[in-house]
Amino acid sequence: MTEIGVAKLAFTKMQGLGNDFMVVDATQKPFDYSVGQIQSWSDRNFGIGFDQLLVVESTDRSQVDFRYRIFNADGSEVQQCGNGARCFARFVFDKGLTDKTEITVETASGIIVLYIEGDGVRVNMGVPNFAPEALPFTAEKQADSYALQVEEQTVMIGAVSMGNPHVVLEVEDIQQASVDVLGPLMESHARFPERVNVGFAQVLSPTEIALRVYERGAAETLACGTGACAAMVVMRLWNKIEDSVTIHLPGGDLLIQWSGQPESPVWMTGPAVSVFEGLIEV
Incomplete structure (x- = not known):
């Protein structure tokens, strides 16, 4: 809270090959914001500007380190984002949320594993499904x-x-x-x-x-x-x-x-x- 009582949300702006993201740590407090708020944050003239919003959450699943949620600029929630996954891994590692270089993450589409390798990130994106x-x-x-x-x-x-x-x-x-x-x-x-x-x-x-x-x-x-x-x-x-x-x-x-x-x-x-x-x- 600020001195006049206005709530503030901390964020990090990240990018992977120009695909840009607003990243929020929600491991300690639930992420509960409206579609309209996400749309306003995504505005490149009046907000932060981004392609997707990435939300880092804790998880109760065994052998899983974090939960990962993704919202498009229009406020719709989606299952997966490859460039976002790399930024997610870099964020949790650089912020000290984990000291692991092999990070297991729960997404809406299943479990993925992220590997910190120097300045880059390698991601096991799972098996392609052609059905x-x-x-x-x-x-x-x-x-x-x-x-x-x-x-x-x-x-x-x-x-x-x-x-x-x-x-x-x-x-x-x-x-x-x-x-x-x-x-x-x-x-x-x-x-x-x-x-x-x-x-x-x-x-x-x-x-x-x-x-x-x-x-x-x-x-x-x-x-x-x-x-x-x-x-x-x-x-x-x-x-x-x-x-x-x-x-x-x-x-x-x-x-x-x-x-x-x-x-x-x-x-x-x-x-x-x-x-x-x-x-x-x-």
């Missing part, structure tokens, strides 16, 4: 690719859950990709009842992909960790790339690794940086 019901996605049966009618055109997509729903389409030129047009149309497509993240991937070589992602609830962002994982596994499924790939996003690069085996997890390695700390009136 349509996992996204969810309306399809007659599971397939490696699907034809999706988007207004007057048909696009071929891969669909996968990386703890949150993704579709990936291959493009010839990442700079000319119709992200601003197709992104919102596909995000809210009727075949995705809970909306979907949309990745536009250009395969540069068997070990490199250029990627832009239109994120559910946040529009196009500079980087998307789960989107990078989704692009890698779909292109690997389509035999376009090898097991270890550098993903070039507008905000920087991520290393994504997946063997292509059905029960193998996806590994993501990349940076996580603290930008500034502050207090905001609540």
Whole structure:
């Protein structure tokens, strides 16, 4: 509380490849704020400005260190965020909430394990789930690719859950990709009842992909960790790339690794940086 009795919330602003976050420690006090408050904090002119809000909570589950919650800029709560997971790990380690360099975290989509490695963070993102019901996605049966009618055109997509729903389409030129047009149309497509993240991937070589992602609830962002994982596994499924790939996003690069085996997890390695700390009136 301030001297005049106005409540303040402490936060840290962080970024992973330009994908930026407001991070809040709620291990000692429940996080109980409205959608409207989150939206106002996310405003880049009148608030803090961020793509997602990350909330660190304690957990009663055995062999789990923390609970991790994610809210989009529009106030909607989502299951997973790869760049956010790296920032989460850096936050709890740098703040002294743990001294572990292997951190087990509970998310809405399951358990993930985060590894502090020097200035970067490596994340076991779990096993990709290609079942349509996992996204969810309306399809007659599971397939490696699907034809999706988007207004007057048909696009071929891969669909996968990386703890949150993704579709990936291959493009010839990442700079000319119709992200601003197709992104919102596909995000809210009727075949995705809970909306979907949309990745536009250009395969540069068997070990490199250029990627832009239109994120559910946040529009196009500079980087998307789960989107990078989704692009890698779909292109690997389509035999376009090898097991270890550098993903070039507008905000920087991520290393994504997946063997292509059905029960193998996806590994993501990349940076996580603290930008500034502050207090905001609540």
